[in-house]
Amino acid sequence: MTHPITVAIVDDQPLMRFGLRSLFETDDDFQIVGEAASGEDAVRLAQDLTPDVLLMDVQMPGMDGVTATARVRELGLRSRVLILTTFDTESYVLDGIRAGASGYLLKDVRPGELFDVVRRVAAGEVFIQPSVAVKYLHLLTTRSVPDEHLTAREEDVLRLLARGLSNKLIARELDISESTVKNHVKSILAKMQVRNRTEAALNARKWVDEA
Template sequence: MTTVLIVDDQPLQRLGFRMLLENNPDTSVVGQAAHGAEALRLAAELRPDVVLMDIRMPGMDGIEATRRIVASGGRTKVLVLTTFDLDAYAYGALRAGAGGFLLKDALPEELLAGIRAVAAGDAVVAPALTRRLLDTFMEHVPDPEGAEPGARRDHRLRDRPGPRRPTPTRV
């Protein structure tokens, strides 16, 4: 059973997440918080497996709360869940140590799978964001063939040499 702390400043959002999670036999909601400072206190007190963290909240936002929860060194993982598909939020959350970043328009099954993945120590990123993250990352990776980082090259399989076949030997 995965224990979850729900953090969102919108009471209706918290209620919806709680209903979904309580109707799933693999998750248990151990608490709810309306802002980052309350999330820190409850995470330390309840030690949930996963904190389901909103980003935009009054007072301490979800990125700073994530940073502090992760820095505390406990076993609790953070899955950020937000309405805003902004690269700055995603990068900030991941830099703060979040194990995942999903959008609130995710299907219930996607959210549950994300919670399971983050609880297991894996990472999950919203599909809409994955391509942008990869593009940004690839701009900084050197090409194994010596091209400058960021240089575009077609890396499809047809451009790569296939396995070498042995040359037939005549006897």
């Protein structure tokens, strides 16, 4: 029997937290392990409970959701962050992805789609709601692309990174050392001018095709 996906809800609105908890409790694939009403509490919750997925609102009193997402990533916690918000402005989308979020959804999403995305994020995939992705892609097309191209080996690493594989699994797949993978990932992020693996994964198709 597979274990349920553990989920924590981070939202400053009690009614929203209650609604999400009630929704997820209808599906045995999920287990709600905690709630938080601020970014500070979200980081502490992630440290104490390490849920598989943090459902993270953006605007909250004190530490906002983007800052909390970045902090979770900086601490090296295994919890993946799925931003669930009403805001889809370009700055929020870009900041959320750059902070290390694995997904970005708007709150008008249907329950079945929310469940599906949580499963995918928990499995290591990256997902941005199509209507939100349009804004993100607009930012990419208006940003200059450097002359540097990825090497063939960096392309291999990027393809596997885009599938959600860890450095350890990439090393095993390519039969190279984990330290070599880390060096390749560092070079990939620098050449692509992105801040983290999530943003690199979102741009993988463009860079691999153009290199």
